[in-house]
Every structure is written in C-alpha cells, then in structure tokens.
Amino acid sequence: MQKTVLITGASKGIGKELALLFAENQCNLILTARSGDRLELLKEQLESRYGISVYPVVKDLSRPGAAGELFREVKEKGLDVDYLINNAGFGDYGSFADTPWERYEEMITLNITSLTHLTHLFVQEWKGRKRGRILNLSSTAAFQPGPMMAVYFATKAFVLHLSEAVGNELKKDHITVTTLCPGPTSTYFGEVSKMNASQLVRNVKIADAREVAELGFKAMMKGKSMIIHGTMNKLAPFGIRFLPRKWVTRLSAKVMRRYK
Numbered sequence: 001m002q003k004t005v006l007i008t009g010a011s012k013g014i015g016k017e018l019a020l021l022f023a024e025n026q027c028n029l030i031l032t033a034r035s036g037d038r039l040e041l042l043k044e045q046l047e048s049r050y051g052i053s054v055y056p057v058v059k060d061l062s063r064p065g066a067a068g069e070l071f072r073e074v075k076e077k078g079l080d081v082d083y084l085i086n087n088a089g090f091g092d093y094g095s096f097a098d099t100p101w102e103r104y105e106e107m108i109t110l111n112i113t114s115l116t117h118l119t120h121l122f123v124q125e126w127k128g129r130k131r132g133r134i135l136n137l138s139s140t141a142a143f144q145p146g147p148m149m150a151v152y153f154a155t156k157a158f159v160l161h162l163s164e165a166v167g168n169e170l171k172k173d174h175i176t177v178t179t180l181c182p183g184p185t186s187t188y189f190g191e192v193s194k195m196n197a198s199q200l201v202r203n204v205k206i207a208d209a210r211e212v213a214e215l216g217f218k219a220m221m222k223g224k225s226m227i228i229h230g231t232m233n234k235l236a237p238f239g240i241r242f243l244p245r246k247w248v249t250r251l252s253a254k255v256m257r258r259y260k
C-alpha cells in the first residue's frame with residue numbers, strides 16, 4: 001500500500017530534496033511551508049511525473065498553535081500519515097543581546113515548539129497501531145554551544161536530545177525517531193541565517209542538499225537513532241568529548257567569529 005509522508009519546510013533546500021526522494025519512492029506527500037506558490041509547483045510536477053498525490057498546506061509554523069492547526073487540517077483531509085519529517089527551521093547570525101526578541105521567539109516556536117508538538121500529536125496516534133517513522137532535522141550545531149548563533153545552536157541541541165529520548169521510549173511501540181545532523185549545506189539557510197558572514201562557512205566544505213537528504217532518508221528507513229553528514233563533521237563531536245567545556249565554547253567562538 002502507498003505510504004504518506006508529511007514534510008515541514010518542503011518548499012526549498014533539504015526539505016524539497018526529501019520531498020523529491022519520497023516521490024521517487026512512490027509515497028504520497030503532504031508538503032507544508034509558507035510559500036504556497038512553490039508548493040503548488042511541486043504538486044504539479046510530482047503528481048504528473050510519479051503518479052502520486054501531493055497535498056500542499058500553507059502554514060507559518062513559527063506562530064503559536066500552528067502545529068495543532070496543521071495536524072487538524074491533515075485529519076480533516078482524511079489523510080493517514082506514515083512518516084513525519086520535521087525539517088522546517090532557521091537560524092540567525094548575530095550577537096545574542098543585539099538580536100530582537102521577536103526573532104528568537106519565532107525561531108524557538110518553529111525549531112522547538114512546532115517540532116515537539118507535531119511529534120507528540122503523531123506518536124499519540126501511532127502508539128496504538130505500533131508503527132510510524134519520524135525524521136527530525138538537527139545539526140552539527142547540536143554538539144556544542146555556538147556564540148553568535150547561541151539560540152539556534154541551543155534549539156538544535158534540544159532537537160537531538162528530545163529525539164533520542166523519545167526514540168528510546170517508543171522502541172517498544174515500533175515507532176522510530178531518527179535525528180539528522182548536517183553541517184553547512186548548500187540551501188537558502190546561509191542567506192536566511194546570515195551565517196555566510198562567519199568564519200565557519202569559509203573553512204568547511206559545503207555539502208550538497210540532495211546528498212544530505214539521501215543520508216537522512218536511508219537512516220530513517222533503517223530506524224537509526226542519529227546520523228551525522230560528512231567525515232569531518234562526525235569527528236568533531238567525538239573529539240570535543242575529551243576537552244573541558246570552557247575550551248569547547250572558546251573554540252566554537254573562534255569558528256563562529258565574523259570575517260566580513
């Protein structure tokens with residue numbers, strides 16, 4: 001039977017690549033983001049190319065209550081979701097004190113609250129039927145504090161810890177929770193987050209969004225708990241385990257400093 005996937009942030013970047021991958025694998029898609037025009041275009045292209053059904057839902061998940069609305073709209077359409085991909089997220093490069101509070105409020109609501117709420121709503125439904133897979137987008141930012149992107153790094157640490165704990169609880173219910181941790185990847189993220197101004201993006205290889213999406217897709221299908229993209233990205237979280245936390249933060253501050 002054809003499966004259905006709900007992907008947040010499916011209009012661009014890694015989320016769009018994930019949508020293409022699920023379409024290639026004959027899944028029906030519920031695609032959500034704020035850009036309705038981009039979602040409609042994807043619907044048109046993917047339905048005709050793959051003979052699947054695509055349901056665009058325009059939603060700003062940085063608004064309080066938006067995740068609940070999305071869940072209700074999916075139910076009203078009579079759709080049964082097999083896979084949940086919590087991908088939508090953004091960061092903001094700049095000093096903590098000088099960034100407007102409203103920006104952080106939106107980031108926390110999108111990166112943390114909506115992701116947690118959607119996860120909670122779907123696992124409640126899935127517990128009874130004993131199946132379901134979740135892929136949550138975290139980042140290599142999850143493994144250390146990130147001066148100049150303090151709130152973003154902290155939201156991604158939350159995603160990783162939440163996903164690992166919930167995945168452990170749900171093992172007995174045959175529901176898997178996979179966390180994908182990419183490093184810098186070629187999407188709109190660098191522009192939206194202004195992260196292109198940091199030393200970080202000058203010193204690392206920028207990954208391809210399709211490659212990152214494929215890694216996440218495969219890990220989710222295998223029910224892996226966590227996957228990091230890239231060899232260097234894998235080494236860093238391991239190496240810093242042996243350093244005092246104060247040093248780790250200082251190192252991170254060096255990597256994150258402004259170069260322009």
Ligand SMILES: NC(=O)c1ccc[n+]([C@@H]2O[C@H](COP(=O)([O-])OP(=O)(O)OC[C@H]3O[C@@H](n4cnc5c(N)ncnc54)[C@H](OP(=O)(O)O)[C@@H]3O)[C@@H](O)[C@H]2O)c1
Nearest residue numbers: 009011012013014033034035061089139184185187188189
């Ligand atoms: N690219 C990287 O370097 C990188 C590295 C590590 C982790 N990540 C994570 O990967 C995920 C995907 O990011 P990306 O790199 O693909 O960035 P992107 O190209 O900017 O795409 C972000 C997606 O999220 C959607 N989105 C943004 N704000 C939203 C909101 N308020 N409500 C609903 N949807 C919203 C965007 O669509 P609309 O604008 O149409 O709403 C878009 O589809 C994020 O969670 C990010 O933190 C990215």
